[in-house]
Amino acid sequence: xxxxxxSPATLSVxxxxxxxxSCRASQSVSSNLAWYQQKPGQAPRLLIYGAFTRASGIPAxxxxxxxxxxxxxxxSSLQSEDFAVYYCQHFTNWPLTxxxxxxxxxx
Amino acid sequence: EVQxxxxxxxxxxxGGSLRLSCAASGFTFVSYDMSWVRQAPGKGLEWVSAISHNxxxxxxxxxxxxxxxxxxxxxxxxxxxxxxxxxEDTAIYYCVKVPGGHWYFDLWGRxxxxxxxx
Numbered sequence: 587x588x589x590x591x592x593s594p595a596t597l598s599v600x601x602x603x604x605x606x607x608s609c610r611a612s613q614s615v616s617s618n619l620a621w622y623q624q625k626p627g628q629a630p631r632l633l634i635y636g637a638f639t640r641a642s643g644i645p646a647x648x649x650x651x652x653x654x655x656x657x658x659x660x661x662s663s664l665q666s667e668d669f670a671v672y673y674c675q676h677f678t679n680w681p682l683t684x685x686x687x688x689x690x691x692x693x
Numbered sequence: 694e695v696q697x698x699x700x701x702x703x704x705x706x707x708g709g710s711l712r713l714s715c716a717a718s719g720f721t722f723v724s725y726d727m728s729w730v731r732q733a734p735g736k737g738l739e740w741v742s743a744i745s746h747n748x749x750x751x752x753x754x755x756x757x758x759x760x761x762x763x764x765x766x767x768x769x770x771x772x773x774x775x776x777x778x779x780x781e782d783t784a785i786y787y788c789v790k791v792p793g794g795h796w797y798f799d800l801w802g803r804x805x806x807x808x809x810x811x
Contacts, residue, residue: 622738675738684737684740
């Protein structure tokens, strides 16, 4: 099983600032990596797939990078609606696994 | 409107059974792979089971032999039959759609809560 590790667990950021979230895979997942955003009381929403491709309707301030075992999600200028929990997920093989999440909170 | 609507969540005793349903609309259900993902209270996301558009299935080790995923393409409905339920199965269960070719999830339902407790 591929273990996905996200860091930090919590990121405190001021509105308008840049945020960078990390996701590490225990073995190479190539570019088979997705990012999701989850707000309290809501289902997750797909942000990024294929490591760097934005899903439909996702603002350009969200960008993904990386390949192999090291990935990042960058939010270029945090808006109030971006404060949420973010998860990465690999889809290289079975079982599919998620990272533990990074909570982005208001500083 | 493209959506997934889960139902069937309930309070059930340990060892009991439950069947979840997911009604799909707004897309050609028969053409897409589908899956279930769960989230225990206050915890992260855990993939549970998947079914391809032509019926092939796979399961997480934690539910293998206890859960069965199925689909009725004529009814645009996905199912999860759960048996021998344990306290650790307590979670919100999300029905999710796979966009095609790769197993990430582009559409999520709102989820249905399963509570396993005596």
